[in-house]
Amino acid sequence: MQSQVNRRSARPRPSSAVTLQQVAQDAGVSLATASRVLSDSDRNVTQELQERVLEAAARLRYVSNAPARALVQSTTSIVGLLVHDVNDAYYSAIAAGVMEVARDHKLLVMLAGTFHEPALQAEYVARLRAQRARAVILAGSGFTDGSPALAQELEAFAAQGGRVTAVAHQNLPVDTIVPGNREGGRAVAEHLAGLGHTEIGVICGPLALVSVQDRLHGFLERAAELGVVVQEHHRVEADFTRDGGRAAAVRLFRRSPGITALFALNDAMALGALAALRDDLGRSVPADVSVVGFDDLPVACDVTPALTTVRLPLEEIGRRALLLALGDATPSPRTLAVPSRLVVRASTAPPPRTTG
Amino acid sequence: MQSQVNRRSARPRPSSAVTLQQVAQDAGVSLATASRVLSDSDRNVTQELQERVLEAAARLRYVSNAPARALVQSTTSIVGLLVHDVNDAYYSAIAAGVMEVARDHKLLVMLAGTFHEPALQAEYVARLRAQRARAVILAGSGFTDGSPALAQELEAFAAQGGRVTAVAHQNLPVDTIVPGNREGGRAVAEHLAGLGHTEIGVICGPLALVSVQDRLHGFLERAAELGVVVQEHHRVEADFTRDGGRAAAVRLFRRSPGITALFALNDAMALGALAALRDDLGRSVPADVSVVGFDDLPVACDVTPALTTVRLPLEEIGRRALLLALGDATPSPRTLAVPSRLVVRASTAPPPRTTG
DNA sequence: GCACAATGGGAAAACGCTTTCAGTGCGGCT
DNA sequence: AGCCGCACTGAAAGCGTTTTCCCATTGTGC
Structure with missing residues (x-):
């Protein structure tokens, strides 16, 4: 008796989202035509119909259903960014670089904080794989013993067509940035x-x-x-x-x-x-x-x-990391060295005289 | 004669991702059964079959296709977080709070940096709507004139069932956190x-x-x-x-x-x-x-x-923001005041004597 | 003026999953 | 013994797209 109630109330929502079908109907064209207009396909559509579709889409505030799109194209515009601690300026700086490139390439960034737990790292890669993310960036330094669970997940991710860039990792068969x-x-x-x-x-x-x-x-x-x-x-x-x-x-x-x-x-x-x-x-x-x-x-x-x-040019590292993941997959894995530079300020001086 | 070839080669990529179908086959059960085992449905499956499916899934390193899942359920486990500047400790702190709650609720966080451009803000909300994100958190303070484009996008997002929490915004018909x-x-x-x-x-x-x-x-x-x-x-x-x-x-x-x-x-x-x-x-x-x-x-x-x-308890603000978005939608919009507290340190003292 | 290519529109298949609906085998009841 | 109901499995529908395939229409060259 409760199952009825549960099943009904569990139904997520009416989900009144506008579909492409509705746009097509509103514009008086077929679903296919509407799709061609709105998803920059290579097929031509008459000026006239094009305008009608565009207008209908704007009127209805249509945005295409990204999951549906991802399903048929079997790829997304999502990239994952794994850090150990979100509230650490080191990662913020890297993230800023990543975001910049993401913005320019119209990518969406999924930020994952692993809270220093190695297990979470592998888990997040799996979830990113499930999301069909295009790339994953491991911003946090790796462990010298190289966690096998992570390596396995990354392998599966790569096998699926995903790209990976790691920063300061060892023995991972992926593109790697080696900071100085x-x-x-x-x-x-x-x-x-x-x-x-x-x-x-x-x-x-x-x-x-x-x-x-x-x-x-x-x-x-x-x-x-x-x-x-x-x-x-x-x-x-x-x-x-x-x-x-x-x-x-x-x-x-x-x-x-x-x-x-x-x-x-x-x-x-x-x-x-x-x-x-x-x-x-x-x-x-x-x-x-x-x-x-x-x-x-x-x-x-x-x-x-x-x-x-x-x-360490952290923003630059972030930018390069994403760029690397976005580039050609062919000569992979590659490594990219990013130089560091000593900055002398006021906290260092010669040692005090050994007063005796 | 070419159609044969085309049909095969035009397919975007081999996309060797493991599907539920393959798992089912491998386990010798139907697609439906496999799904029931792997997607904690309320339906029962025999111990025996359950094990076979679980084993097959593990062996094939199966993870379910999140977009496909999102398509049928018309909801995702994604929440969006909009900040003005990723590399700003203020937002890092809020983000840390958000990530914490996200981890506990098994949510994925999409971080969007608006680079102080109001237009990007609305655009990101639209993209998050396209992703069928479950919620959006506007961490960056709003503008007193209240950008209408943003308000419209938020309305559309909410109409679609998405939840929104804004921090330090005005006149937005969404749950709002009011820092002290x-x-x-x-x-x-x-x-x-x-x-x-x-x-x-x-x-x-x-x-x-x-x-x-x-x-x-x-x-x-x-x-x-x-x-x-x-x-x-x-x-x-x-x-x-x-x-x-x-x-x-x-x-x-x-x-x-x-x-x-x-x-x-x-x-x-x-x-x-x-x-x-x-x-x-x-x-x-x-x-x-x-x-x-x-x-x-x-x-x-x-x-x-x-x-x-x-x-300002920034992490707490981040936590509360997400929690608010995850809570009941019914008595909305609500506002939540978060108190601030003066911390006196060494940079303040009485003014110097007006030496004459 | 007619075969033929080229163009653009629409119907329908497919993507991978969840869920409904229909079935099948089984035990317990009258 | 026969029937009902229970517990489970499997076939199939559908989610919203993109893309293929096919058709109609038009323009082109002889």
Whole structure:
């Protein structure tokens, strides 16, 4: 007895949406003709009929049913954008670049926040596959162990004709953008070593992240080349966030008070470190301790002292990522290197004299 | 003779996507049964068949064709989110709230950046209507003159069964979230007047924006009540950005050097003003000039001095906006007030003694 | 003036799915 | 034992498009 009620009330809606059929009727033409007028087909339609259809469509405020269209064409104008955290300036910047290209190409962007859960990442790719999205952009850095579930989903997506671009991922058989992480790490090492620092602390993000690994290894590599050894206990792993950076800085200085320079593997953590040095540790920057970040988020030049950091052209990365996915599929997978650049500001200086 | 060939080769792509038909075949059941198993219908299917279908689906990595599904159900799990600028922390925060609720409700979010062009706003609503989106959230503040094109599109969208929530809009016949803009403005007036400021400059965003108007009027209203008159030439209109705020601050102080407090109508502009005071005007904050912002973006506590501002619970606004759109449609349109709160930090202090 | 190509319009098929409707086999009741 | 009803499966209709196929009409060359 309840099934009746349920079934009725479950019926979604009258859905009074205007259909092409109605437009055709209103214009006094066939369905086929109306379709030809409104969906820039290559078939010609008489001026006269064309106008009648256009007018009817405008009058009825007709917009074509995208799902129906997608069904018959088996493609859509949707692209997916996967990020770890929507409310992170790093991803906002990338997203801005993506949106720009999307606007120019009349594409719709589906934004998916994975909330740092790897499982959600694969799930979203599956859903995007279900949507028959044209492309997916993995903006968030990948994990060094390469999640197999994600790889499988991407494979299925590609098999279906979807395009994929990954940013800072490893071992994924898709077009990949390689930001100058390693190179940026090297530049930081050079800068700090050049200033005369020898006791350098490093605040890492999750070591499982590809970009963390690249930045760290670039840094260690170049530091070693320059004769600066970063001791194991001068490195701490932290959340890739402001709070993570703050806590890590405190931990690090409690352990090794002699540190004169701090390299945080992204700006968010550097901001936290700055706060910790100022509020928790009472050290002044750059007089007592130099601080370097990574990414060059807009905030970097608004803090005091302005943060020395490595600039990654994030919007450009977003643009390139989508463009790559929109380009020829033939010589795939390709990789595209995007260079980074050290930006020296006020947060770095030579180490204090070892007053004795 | 050619028709044979054409029919095969004209098909857009092999589109090797797995269909439900194939799953059914693989499982040795009918299309209907497979559908019932995979689309949580209310009909029962034998344990045995259920397993066979599930197994086949997993083996073939089947995901249902969302457009096809949308076509028959005439609804989707898509919600649209319209913002003015993707790369603006204000919208990132709202978006984060929206994404959170979207994740919990298994919805897909289409993010549309209008790049401050009102025309794009209406166009995106139309495209979202074409997509049969379930709801649209207008996160960007509306214009006081209420764009008629947008209103029309929204009406059409609603007529089709779509839900709409607007944030800080006026005269739109849709559910609306009213952030405590006016109230926040009042709190700022009280704070500054209480400190003893009488020469207060205001850096406004575009006056056509509803939220700018609300913040400004709340401020002026309360200031007047407390006997503080903000002269016309102490108010400047600027871009709602950091650079806009910076330029405006310079302009304002050139014109009226006697100002002892500055109220920027959002944090981005306040940041610019801080930079201008420090780098261009050589005034110290808060000793010479007090500065107040609005929004309480995460940066606000990272700048020096930390910014006194009005906190708007942006993520909460995002969550509420989507929840509102997902709720009952019956008692619509509704309005939901979200309170703001003054957060006093280090950028405000009593005015300097009028040294004579 | 007539076969023939070219042009443009309309009927109908197909896209992949959900859901209705009609069936089939089975157990329980009188 | 026969019938009804129950529980399930499968065939088929339809969602709103695009696109094919076919037809009618017109213009063209001999």
